[in-house]
Amino acid sequence: MTKKNKSMVQRRLIPTYIFLIICSLISVFPLYWMIAAATNTSLNVARGSIAFGNQLLINFEHLKNAVQGTLWSSLGNSFLYATVQTIFTLFICSLAGYGFELYHDKHKDRLFGIILLAMMVPAVATMVPLFVLISKVKLLNSVWAFILPGISTPFMIMMFRQNSRNFPPDIMEAARIDGLPEWKIFFKMYMPVQKSIYAAAGVISFMNAWNAYLWPKVVMTDNRAQTMPMFIANITSGYTVDYGMTMLGVLFCSLPTMIIFFILQKQFAEGITGSVK
Amino acid sequence: MENRRKGMTLANKQLAAGWAFLTPATILIFIMSFYPIIQAFITSLKKGKGVNTVFADPLTYNYTRMFQDGIFIQSMKNTFFYLIIEVPIMLVLAILLAQLLNNKDLKFKGLFRTCIFLPCATSLVSYSIIFKSMFATQGLVNTVLMKMGLISENINFLGTPGTAKAVIIIALIWRWTGYNMVFYLAGLQNIEYSVYEAAKIDGATGWKTFWYVTVPLLKPTIVMTAIMSINGTLQLFDESMNLTSGGPANSTITMSHYIYNQAFGQGVGALGYTSAMAFLVFIMVAILAFINLKVGDTRD
Structure with a gap:
């Protein structure tokens, strides 16, 4: 297969990639969120924070x-x-x-x-x-x-x-x-x-x-x-x-x-x- | 004994060994599955509590009681609602994903597969709690929708019958699509690539190939995943228990959840009635599995 052909095949697959990326993100996100939430205060979690916090040890104590x-x-x-x-x-x-x-x-x-x-x-x-x-x-x-x-x-x-x-x-x-x-x-x-x-x-x-x-x-x-x-x-x-x-x-x-x-x-x-x- | 054993012929020895190997598993299945289901049926004909149970008169007392029990009927409706909405969406999505991932030109196949399969690693209780927290009135989904300006005040997702059911269905699709996809991926790998080449030569387009080549060849896998999904949905418990607690006002309660509440909740324990409901679930599972096998019989 020539190089041109290959890139054409990949280009035709773009919608497939987009769909798979969306599905992958949806699949992984709740688990990422679980980990992020474990490091946040309850209030921050409720506020929708999806970044990591510094509450891990306090949460662990609780x-x-x-x-x-x-x-x-x-x-x-x-x-x-x-x-x-x-x-x-x-x-x-x-x-x-x-x-x-x-x-x-x-x-x-x-x-x-x-x-x-x-x-x-x-x-x-x-x-x-x-x-x-x-x-x-x-x-x-x-x-x-x-x-x-x-x-x-x-x-x-x-x-x-x-x-x-x-x-x-x-x-x-x-x-x-x-x-x-x-x-x-x-x-x-x-x-x-x-x-x-x-x-x-x-x-x-x-x-x-x-x-x-x-x-x-x-x-x-x-x-x-x-x-x-x-x-x-x-x-x-x-x-x-x-x-x-x-x-x-x-x-x-x-x-x-x-x-x-x-x-x-x-x-x-x-x-x-x-x-x- | 020693003499007798020595006296056994080689063939007899083998016969005895064969039976000995499968005995422990067989006994366990009889005690842990067949005995209790028969016991459940016998108990379902009885009335009363604790040790003072007698056969009900008429024998079908508990069975007629079920269909006058509003909550049980509600739980049956809910369970079938989940079944009818969730199973087809999930299976179609799983076949679609498997088909997309089976493309030999696709890159990062392993990564996509791992991501979509990953939800299966969480326990049913875990993901129920994750979804419960995400869809809480003061939760992530509400905050995001608010920030995007799509809603003007927080929605009580889990406190409204319609949305609570929707959250359970979304959660179920999230958890199980990747699981079913793995079966289809395994099934697709058994289809020779030459079959697709032949279809291409005959001028079949993508959708046609999928519909007339892939789906028929995957039929046994589709039937099996359908049986498993129906079976699992009819027995739904963890999600109803932990995501919505069956609420609001029993609008999301499943049959298993209601049966559990009746058997082990506070102040109840009418074992006859509980057993009758449980036996009905068994009949439903058996009938649906039977229909599925008939429909999917590949010998036709």
């Missing part, structure tokens, strides 16, 4: 005292719950996906079909019976209450199942001839070669757990067990809202997932589209 001073415990809880849930999800769902794909027969395929039906079950429909169940076994306010409904999901099982297709059965046969037990084939051979899919599933699972709100709100009745999204929701529930402090709280809640997003964007994209192949 935030530390908000909701009975549960900032650190909320952050810690969120990290704990999300990490534990991710580990269990990765293990149990990959095991199932592997089993459904590489040991598949008529019965297992039928069972898989039934499991997929769980995708249609909305969280709001199971919330009350599950709450009753969890409180009966005295697990309210525990990490188990948080993770149990979220560990095994049809989406994750499907994702691992689809991606197990590229694991060659010949290797398994060879391993069996060498006398390797079935479970060792999974741990020693399957897991290491599926690293990228574990990363994608891990990112999506952690993000989902970190951002969960309805279910934790139901089972975490004690302030000391609350998660970060619950903490920031509690800050704003009063009549007067300190915008600077609130936005700093929102920033605290968003920072971990945003960092993951920037570092592992490819895995995140693969994660959400994971079961589509």
Whole structure:
């Protein structure tokens, strides 16, 4: 292609660029504003200031005292719950996906079909019976209450199942001839070669757990067990809202997932589209 | 036991291993999804509170009660309003953006993609609070509109039914368009470039190529994103709870929000009634997913 041609192509793309720039700005602005607002006084935020201020430390002091001073415990809880849930999800769902794909027969395929039906079950429909169940076994306010409904999901099982297709059965046969037990084939051979899919599933699972709100709100009745999204929701529930402090709280809640997003964007994209192949 | 295991043939061993691998996940799904949905249905036929529940007479008592409950009907209307307005706008915008970003002559593709995808990194509560603050009566949007001279006095966006609904829809589009775009980008990458070349040779213009080549090839992706969006919208909770608190006067409350209030709000806890409403949401999700699958069946 000649130089002239190239510049013509680019010139024709100008409306596209303008449209994409506008969309990008709209997408990024609220997050920029959140960060800027976290450094301003409530009054300045309300006045529409979008420049950085010098109130960050004062806002931080206020935030530390908000909701009975549960900032650190909320952050810690969120990290704990999300990490534990991710580990269990990765293990149990990959095991199932592997089993459904590489040991598949008529019965297992039928069972898989039934499991997929769980995708249609909305969280709001199971919330009350599950709450009753969890409180009966005295697990309210525990990490188990948080993770149990979220560990095994049809989406994750499907994702691992689809991606197990590229694991060659010949290797398994060879391993069996060498006398390797079935479970060792999974741990020693399957897991290491599926690293990228574990990363994608891990990112999506952690993000989902970190951002969960309805279910934790139901089972975490004690302030000391609350998660970060619950903490920031509690800050704003009063009549007067300190915008600077609130936005700093929102920033605290968003920072971990945003960092993951920037570092592992490819895995995140693969994660959400994971079961589509 | 040890002897028996040794006595198992290799094929049996494999069979047992296969079942063992999928057992934990399967049990969890049965206990955490299927058992509670059946339980919800049984409870929905009952009356009374706490341990003193009895089967209602007639059994459909809670279901008929729902349709005489003004707030529940309102919450249903609101949810479907969000669904009908937001999902089509968002999906069309997502396809359009994906199509634009799929141009091989475009520069800064990665940057644009990252920016538009970025809202997905925020939690639903976070962005609800951000939008709530931006659209507050003494907030950024009002200040900007005022400075531009477009309004003469601050608008109470979240205190007026129409604008409050609009803010929720804007917020939803902001949060989810990039998410759906990623699916379309993945779908577009599976379309061979030669298909477009062929369309060009046949004299198809940009829009025609999009409509007659891209959209049919993306059909499975479109159906899937539609199912996910409908499913998500029917279960909308965080936004209603944190952006508008369902107000003003329940004009923005969603079904999930109302069900939550009925189950865990102050002074209520009529589990039978709550379960009936929740079960209705399940039926809606199931029916809509079924219709969507039928419409999108690629075997026709």
